[in-house]
Amino acid sequence: MIELHTPISDADIAALRVGDRVEISGYIYTGRDAALPRLVRMIRDESILDTDIDLKGSVIFHTAVSPAGVGPTSSNKAEIEGSFPGLCEGGVKLHLGKGRIGADTIRSLDEHNAVYAVMPPVTALLNARTLERRVAAFPEEGMEALHLLKVERYPCIIAAAHGKSIYDEEA
Amino acid sequence: MTQSTEYARLVEQVCDTLVRAGSTFSEDKIRAYERAIEAERNPRARWVLETILENARVAARDRSPLCDDTGIPHLLLEIGAERSISGAALEAVRQGVREGLQALPGRPMAIMGDDWQRIDQSGGLDPDPAGLDPAPLLICPSPDPHRLRLHILMFGGGPAIRGKTYRVFHRHSQAVVKDEIVKWATEAVEQLGCSPCTLTIGIGRSHYEAASLMLQAQAFGNHDVQSEAEQEITRRVNKSNIGALGLRGDVSVLSTFLRIGPQRASGVRVVCLRPSCCFEPRHAWTEL
Numbered sequence: 535m536i537e538l539h540t541p542i543s544d545a546d547i548a549a550l551r552v553g554d555r556v557e558i559s560g561y562i563y564t565g566r567d568a569a570l571p572r573l574v575r576m577i578r579d580e581s582i583l584d585t586d587i588d589l590k591g592s593v594i595f596h597t598a599v600s601p602a603g604v605g606p607t608s609s610n611k612a613e614i615e616g617s618f619p620g621l622c623e624g625g626v627k628l629h630l631g632k633g634r635i636g637a638d639t640i641r642s643l644d645e646h647n648a649v650y651a652v653m654p655p656v657t658a659l660l661n662a663r664t665l666e667r668r669v670a671a672f673p674e675e676g677m678e679a680l681h682l683l684k685v686e687r688y689p690c691i692i693a694a695a696h697g698k699s700i701y702d703e704e705a
Numbered sequence: 706m707t708q709s710t711e712y713a714r715l716v717e718q719v720c721d722t723l724v725r726a727g728s729t730f731s732e733d734k735i736r737a738y739e740r741a742i743e744a745e746r747n748p749r750a751r752w753v754l755e756t757i758l759e760n761a762r763v764a765a766r767d768r769s770p771l772c773d774d775t776g777i778p779h780l781l782l783e784i785g786a787e788r789s790i791s792g793a794a795l796e797a798v799r800q801g802v803r804e805g806l807q808a809l810p811g812r813p814m815a816i817m818g819d820d821w822q823r824i825d826q827s828g829g830l831d832p833d834p835a836g837l838d839p840a841p842l843l844i845c846p847s848p849d850p851h852r853l854r855l856h857i858l859m860f861g862g863g864p865a866i867r868g869k870t871y872r873v874f875h876r877h878s879q880a881v882v883k884d885e886i887v888k889w890a891t892e893a894v895e896q897l898g899c900s901p902c903t904l905t906i907g908i909g910r911s912h913y914e915a916a917s918l919m920l921q922a923q924a925f926g927n928h929d930v931q932s933e934a935e936q937e938i939t940r941r942v943n944k945s946n947i948g949a950l951g952l953r954g955d956v957s958v959l960s961t962f963l964r965i966g967p968q969r970a971s972g973v974r975v976v977c978l979r980p981s982c983c984f985e986p987r988h989a990w991t992e993l
Contacts, residue, residue: 553749598773601834602812605773608898633898634951654753654950654983655899657773658728658764676830677813689756691749691952700749700952 537687541591542627547647552698556651557687558628562593563670566607567615568678570594573671574620582624587670587680589625595688596631599667600677605655606632613639622646630690634701640694650694663687712797718991719801719855720808725989726857727775727809728768730761734959737928741901741956750954754901757949757983771984775811776859778802778839781924787850790993795842798855803835805857810834843917852992856924859987864902867893868979870912875974882908882974883934887941889978894957895947899982901959903928904938907977909966915977918964923979923986926962935961949983962986 538546540560550556565573576582577589596614597604609631618629619642629643629650643650666684673679693700730738738758745751764771780798784790805811815836818828831837840860847854873885886906894902905926907918931939938961948954968974 555749555752598812600773600812601810602770602773602775632950652950654757654760655772655774656756656760658767658769658771659756659760661769662763662767676832691752703953 538628540593542593543591544627544647547627547649547695550649550692550695552692552695552700552703554692556690556692558593558630558690559686559688560684562595562630562683562685562688563587563589564595564597564599564604564681564683566596566598566678567611568675569672569680570617570621571615573680574617574624577620577624585671589621592626593628593630594621594626595683596629598677599679599681599683603657603661604664604683605657605660606630606653608633609650609652610635618642619646622648630688634699635694640697640699643694644697649692651690652693652700653688653690656689660685660688708793712793715794715797715993716801716804718993719798719857720804722855722989722991723778723802723805723857723859724768724809726987727770727811727859728764729989730765730771731988733928735761737959741959745949745954745956747948747952747954749952750948750950750956753949753952754956770809770811771987772861772982773812774861774863775806775809775834776861776987777814777837778806779843779858779860779920780839781843781845781856781858781920783845783847783852783854783856785847785850785852788853790853794993799839802839802857806834806837811837843920845921854990854992856988856990858920858923859985861982861985861987863897863899864979864981864985867897868977869893870915870975870977872973873976874972876972882976883938886938886976886978889976890938890942890958890980891945891947893978893980894942895945895951897980897982898951899984900947900951901949901956901983903959903981903985904942904961905979905981905986906961906963907966908964908968909975909977910969912975912977914966915975918966919977919979922962922964923981923988924990925964926960926986928960931960932963935963938963
């Protein structure tokens, strides 16, 4: 088991391989199709610099944040509205979700030395390991707002790294 | 006991049952996972199975949701010949569901507005988890004359997307129907992502009847008691090597819960298949 603490360094990412089991601790961001394309627009027009959002070495967890808790949504829902490359440009190093992602997304991750990890939707376990949560942007989106969580030992498995996918490997 | 005390007792009982349905694995499901962990040869898939079981232990301990898609309540009432239930008691059941959704807590998922606003979600989201109406109540006769048992099942969205209710031309062959079920199930499990599944299946004379039988299969199915046909379907879908979370492996399906109802003199059977996800059936029951 590899322990990763945010912010994650380029060296941490370079050492990861498809199939590695990882536990993530520290501050991570959450968002889905409502928040993440908006965040990408903020990265590209640099309005993110006027906020306290710091994506360097960060983790984006594809989830809503509701009273029931958190749990990964399918990351391939139009690759969460095309947000992977823009978020990588903003400094995101690990995208956390669920399901197979496409070849273009895998290539884009590799170009930015970023990785994709998956986890089962283990909400009770994640709730027990979530220490803090607050809205970081877009409060009008409700449970789909960009949230900042402080987490400890979120369990996941590296599903795409350095141009390779776990879904293309034989068991 | 006064009528209001009886009402309050029923509400509390139903509330507790809903929380258990959303937060607790049955004993037979725990055993099914333990067997799956033993059988799984891919260490990545085995890790997924172990993590799901750990999640179930934490959920039961904390009485917290197994999954953040806490699901839509589906209710089934078993009633014996010597029992009856009043409209007031059914209202207490509905109130118990509302309080259970608040206590779990359920994910606020109810869409507000008129018919077409609810279709395109333009009416907005009800922030109260209790705003979620349960699906219509299914009533089944019980062979036990003294039984009045309420089952609560929580249906998530993923299996609803990948499930299917459709006709099968049987050509006077059981194998034809089984082959079609295995084909549908293999496609559905591959797409679902949240495997391992429990395949829940009803076969009836109409779409309504097949879906009702699928609900009964969820309520009455048991991972420890599998018919030959159920074992065959599980075994054949597991040959697909989809594995837990789609990571490849031996266990894509834990079990199959199949319920076959009356059939009509016709070349067609209606099959309802729900690829229940790694947490489903999320089920609990209580004697009223």
